[in-house]
Structures are given as C-alpha cells and as structure tokens.
Amino acid sequence: MIHTSATCSICGGGSFTSHKVLWPALIAEWQLSETEAAYIDEQQGCACDGCGANLRVVALGDAVRRATGFDKTIRAFGETPEAARLRILDLNGAPAISPALAALPEYVRADYPKVDMLAMPFADGVFDLVIHSDTLEHVPHPVRALQECRRVLAPGGSLCFTVPVVVGRLTRNRDGLPKSYHGDPATCAEDLLVQTEFGADAWRFLFEAGFREIAMHAVKYPAAIAFRAIQISMD
Template sequence: MSCAVCGGKSFTHNKVLWDGLVAEWDISDSEREYIDRQQGSICNGCGCNIRSIALAKAIMNHWSYHGRFQDFTRKFDNLAVLEINEASGLTKQLASMSNRRLAEYPEIDMQRMPYPDASFDLVVHSDTLEHIQNPVRALSECKRVLRPGGVLAYTIPVIVGRMTRSREGLAKSYHGFPGNGSDDYVVHTEYGADMWQQVIAAGFKSVKIETFDYPAGIAISASTTGPIAAGLVSRLVRAIRN
C-alpha cells in the first residue's frame, strides 16, 4: 500500500470507533473493521489517513496528474481552492497553495456561502456533509462557486452494504469522540451505496468514485462539465501553465 500524498509505504493502524456509535449505527464487525481503517490507518510519512489519500487521488485524477499529491500542489499552485473545514491530513498540503481559502463553520455556512459564482477551480471537504441538515443544498452551493472545468472532491463516511438514510426522528448521534455532545458533530445523514444521488440532485451531470484500500477509502468527485469537456479544459490549463 503506497500513500498517494507522499509516496510512503509505512502505516500505523489505530482503532477509532467506540461501542456506542457502533450500536447507534448498527455496524457489523466487518463494517467496523474497514471504518477503523478509513479513519485510523495513518501514513507514517505525512500523517494522512485512508480517506485523505482517496481524496488526494480524486483531485489529481481530475487533472490527469500521476504522481504524489505533495508535488501536485506545487505544480498546480495557481488553482483557486476552497477548503470547507479542514480536510484532515490534506489541510497541510492544501494550505501550501497560494490561492487556497479555508472556510470554517460557523463563520461560513456551507448551505449559504458568501462567495461569487464561479470563484474556485477546486472545492474540497472531508467528512463534513453528513453534518449538514440539507446536503443537496450544500452540494448545489459547491457547484455554484465552481469555475468551468473545476471539480468538487469530498469524502463522507460510507457503509457500502446499505442505502443512505436520514437520522431525522432518531436519537441524536455524534461524530468526533466518545461522549461529545456538541451539535457541531451531530450526524444528519448516514451514507450508503447510493450516496452519489445527492450529487446529481444538486445539479451535477456526472459523478466519479475514487477508491483506496476499498472499502475503507472512498472519495467522490463531480465536475461542472462532462468528462470529455473537463479533460479538454484540464489539458488547456496545463498547456497554458507550461
């Protein structure tokens, strides 16, 4: 297993789920094992976990870049980047880019962002959408602020063997850490194999799924243009920069 961020091959594996959350979500032993890998398997070279590595791959693939993410951020330094909340281990890499903006809750509400239309080449967030009351509206906002040829790339906790469900009407469930009672960590949506539907409902025309150590690492990406047009725009951008 090789890290797409730094190229490292050494990982430390930690268990992160606690029994209370496992019971609330009715998580099986096999599901618990890959979710622990998703969140708790850390590259010893750069500190990125499995979901961050899948996210890095999704971003690079949009621009047909083959290499390490830490090199991608230097080569594509002029991209206008919107990072919504800190994207786990990728934050350090994204923060090195000249035109990266960090939007953090509660100052910035993902459902009503204060940015003009077509402001960013890349919008990225990691394990944030499940905490949003209206995720389709939030994804629509991400689409609105993207430039032509830009891409939205994000992760959510996905249990691949079931369908997405809303937690409306259920007891509150929290991410973060055991015993945390802050409403910032309340989970509104439990995502399953049909997680792509919300992207289409938000107005995107196509969705891509990127994996790393499947099913532990899953990232979702969607462009403001179709796959062929996005590729042409990406090649044009590279040609101009070169």
C-alpha cells in the first residue's frame, strides 16, 4: 500500500492510496519495463480515498472541467444549472464521474459493446460532451470509433477520454499477437480483449478522426493522461 499526493478533480480530496493492479502475464504480454509497469500500476491502482477515483479518472475529470469551463470539482459542477443543460453521452462510465453526472436531465449512458461505438444509434450533433474511459483500446477500429464520437458532437462540443498510454513507445495493433485481456484474466470476456496498445502517438488518432483541436491533461505524468478534443464543425 503506497500513499501519494494529488488533488482529486471529482471530489477535491487530497488523500490517495495505491495498490498494485497489474499481474505478471499482462506485464509480459505488453512487454513492459519495470518503470512502465510502475506508472501504469499507479495510473490504475492509485485511488482517491474520498470518492474512489483512480489517477486516470482524475485526469479525465480535469479534461471535463476544462471542456465545461468549470474550475471547481466535478461533483460541484453536477449541481449547477449549466450542467443541467449539458447534453452528455457517457460511454461505459467512469468511477466517481458517472455518479456525479447521472442524475442530470440530459445525461445518456451507453455501454460498449452493447452499444456499438463503430455505429452509435444517435443522430448527428446531439451531444455537447462525450466521455469514455479506458474503452477505446478494446474497440477494433479506434479511428472509426472516434469519428462516431465526433459525429454525435454538436459544434463546440468536446470529447474527453482516457486510454492506457505507454509513453516510451509508439502505438501498436495487437493483430497477430497472443490475446491479451484487461480486468480479471480468468473471465477472458471479449469486451476486455485489447485490440490496440496506445503509445506516445495516441493523439494522432484524434486528428485522423477529423478533429482539428486537441489537448492533453496529465496527472503525475506519465502515470495518467486524458485527451480532450473539440468539435469545431460538422464538415
């Protein structure tokens, strides 16, 4: 059990506790160095004692705060009139963030793979904010999924998401490699199958999907990075 210092974007807490979450088989499958395994463990296993958000969710919260222009916590934002007017698509949910937003009148929850991220059942331009967390790596065609996120965003809307990023290498597709799963390795559920290992060039998938303006938000770099992309137009 390791303690770390950070400020939680969801509840404002400053007390975090870290537990190791990676297992030897996954470390071997991803060919992670000791340093890489340590910061990915921190990304996934270091959680706020107040609300349970781990560092990657805290980074996602920072991206959402910047997207909404709200400088207080996500919990506080969820109680504002501005939040009540925001049309939100939450794909798969994120610990602590989803509960803070789920009661809003324009909030929509859609879980992959029940909802196909490659062909989402929503009209063009109907959301102001799209959120997903550590989901894109399980989708067979990440650019197409990001294009779908862009399609359902209204002009001026934002996509905020996380993927596990190994910052010292480039992205690779796992086609032809042994199957690798996130979550409980005993379940081997197909929606936990890793399709893409994202690296330092993860940002390029957003540009390939048609976004023109993107930003990255880091918490204890390189432990946790969130991406934010703005829908400039529908062309």
